[in-house]
Amino acid sequence: AVVSTQSTGFNSRAPTNKSLSVEKVLKKHEDEKKRAYGERILQVEKSYFTPVIFSTSGIIGNEADKLYKQIAVRLSEKTGQSYPDSIRYIRQRLSFCLLKTLVVSLRGYQGSSPKRFTDRNDYNILYMIKNNEKKKKK
Numbered sequence: 001a002v003v004s005t006q007s008t009g010f011n012s013r014a015p016t017n018k019s020l021s022v023e024k025v026l027k028k029h030e031d032e033k034k035r036a037y038g039e040r041i042l043q044v045e046k047s048y049f050t051p052v053i054f055s056t057s058g059i060i061g062n063e064a065d066k067l068y069k070q071i072a073v074r075l076s077e078k079t080g081q082s083y084p085d086s087i088r089y090i091r092q093r094l095s096f097c098l099l100k101t102l103v104v105s106l107r108g109y110q111g112s113s114p115k116r117f118t119d120r121n122d123y124n125i126l127y128m129i130k131n132n133e134k135k136k137k138k
Contacts, residue, residue, distance in 0.1 A: 026061040029053045054098060068094070 020028075033051035041049040053061035060068075072087040079086070 022055060022059055023062075026053050026055060026059065030061050030063050058095065058098060 030051045030053050038049045050067050052064040076083045076086040
């Protein structure tokens with residue numbers, strides 16, 4: 001499956017948006033993404049396309065909400081956690097990622113160049129998680 005994310009910025013008080021609800025504006029952006037990419041991805045890549053649209057105030061589009069619910073179900077099945085815990089985890093991570101993106105877009109990146117993930121970094125993260133799980137069991 002191909003997932004495309006877009007954080008849409010719109011002024012709800014602007015004359016063009018005043019007559020539309022937030023849900024309709026999000027739906028409009030989802031439909032635009034589907035028209036632009038959906039057919040090509042279905043025919044060329046033989047895959048499904050899910051547009052993930054957010055407003056700048058953090059409101060999530062309908063397609064994105066469905067996607068995150070599916071991910072939460074699969075995550076809860078795989079980890080053994082309850083569905084509410086899984087969806088809460090996904091939404092918290094999403095909120096922090098969106099907030100970080102918003103701050104960087106407003107202020108610009110303020111640190112040294114971002115660190116890239118490598119296999120070694122991934123291994124270190126997995127190693128730390130496994131060690132923490134072993135410590136909790138003791």
